[in-house]
Amino acid sequence: MNSSTDNNTYNNSDNQSENSSDKHSRAAHEGAVNESTTHFGYEQVRAEEKAGKVAGVFHSVAGSYDFMNDLMSMGVHRLWKRYTIEMSGVRSGQRVLDIAGGTGDLAAKFSVLVGDCGEVVLADINESMLKVGRERLIDRGVLSNMEYVQANAECLPFPDNYFDCITIAFGLRNVTDKEAALRSMRRILKPGGRLLILEFSKPVTPGLGPIYDMYSFKLLPLMGKLVAKDDASYRYLAESIRMHPGQDELKTMMEDAELERCEYFNLAGGIVALHRGFKL
Ligand SMILES: C[S@@+](CC[C@H](N)C(=O)[O-])C[C@H]1O[C@@H](n2cnc3c(N)ncnc32)[C@H](O)[C@@H]1O
Numbered sequence: 001m002n003s004s005t006d007n008n009t010y011n012n013s014d015n016q017s018e019n020s021s022d023k024h025s026r027a028a029h030e031g032a033v034n035e036s037t038t039h040f041g042y043e044q045v046r047a048e049e050k051a052g053k054v055a056g057v058f059h060s061v062a063g064s065y066d067f068m069n070d071l072m073s074m075g076v077h078r079l080w081k082r083y084t085i086e087m088s089g090v091r092s093g094q095r096v097l098d099i100a101g102g103t104g105d106l107a108a109k110f111s112v113l114v115g116d117c118g119e120v121v122l123a124d125i126n127e128s129m130l131k132v133g134r135e136r137l138i139d140r141g142v143l144s145n146m147e148y149v150q151a152n153a154e155c156l157p158f159p160d161n162y163f164d165c166i167t168i169a170f171g172l173r174n175v176t177d178k179e180a181a182l183r184s185m186r187r188i189l190k191p192g193g194r195l196l197i198l199e200f201s202k203p204v205t206p207g208l209g210p211i212y213d214m215y216s217f218k219l220l221p222l223m224g225k226l227v228a229k230d231d232a233s234y235r236y237l238a239e240s241i242r243m244h245p246g247q248d249e250l251k252t253m254m255e256d257a258e259l260e261r262c263e264y265f266n267l268a269g270g271i272v273a274l275h276r277g278f279k280l
Contacts, residue, residue: 041239100171
């Protein structure tokens with residue numbers, strides 16, 4: 001498959017592979033979403049506005065994203081990502097999609113694991129993030145088995161039953177229609193394939209909540225202001241985390257999307273959780 005930054009390489013998107021009753025229910029669902037409002041952080045916005053606002057955040061932070069990630073998590077995001085890789089069970093020769101992959105931390109590691117006979121697709125809706133990711137991976141010599149695709153997680157432009165593993169790290173909370181994204185990801189998983197969702201979640205360790213709140217609403221925007229010259233994007237980060245479904249709710253959403261053997265693992269006292277489900 002050729003290297004690509006657009007989605008023309010893969011001609012089978014969710015809409016194309018659906019039968020007509022699926023199309024009708026999807027159209028009805030989209031209609032419902034379109035007429036409704038959703039949240040962008042704590043702000044209520046029209047559902048169709050959210051993707052543009054999220055795009056503004058990531059266009060703004062793309063250049064400083066990696067540095068800010070290390071700073072905000074004191075490097076711990078690397079451990080969460082390493083755990084995700086371990087739990088993925090990805091092996092040589094497999095095909096992996098990292099959607100909302102941003103600057104490519106997971107994709108770089110998968111590239112080594114799948115080897116030359118495997119394939120990794122780094123996909124993101126945002127061209128600025130994808131550009132930083134692509135340049136970074138090329139600089140690191142990750143070339144032969146890597147594809148770059150600009151795509152929306154809600155309607156992924158890949159054939160049915162295509163990937164052995166899909167990961168989405170710190171991306172799902174930014175997606176407007178999470179149910180559509182879960183269905184889309186399930187559709188393109190091979191039978192036996194697994195979806196791993198690494199995302200901020202709800203602290204479960206007693207006493208952690210107030211400390212975490214202070215950190216998120218005071219320190220994060222301050223760091224954003226000083227380093228990235230953008231406190232609003234980091235306030236959005238804190239707010240979007242609070243609006244994201246908790247551990248059990250997300251697990252139920254995965255089950256509703258017909259993923260099986262769904263489970264989650266709390267990390268850092270539940271500040272982050274790794275959810276995993278299979279298409280069987
Ligand atoms: C916080 S970054 C995470 C990047 C990377 N996965 C990581 O863990 O460092 C969130 C990413 O989700 C992407 N994103 C937001 N909405 C998306 C959507 N609907 N489809 C695909 N990617 C999306 C953003 O462009 C951004 O690159």
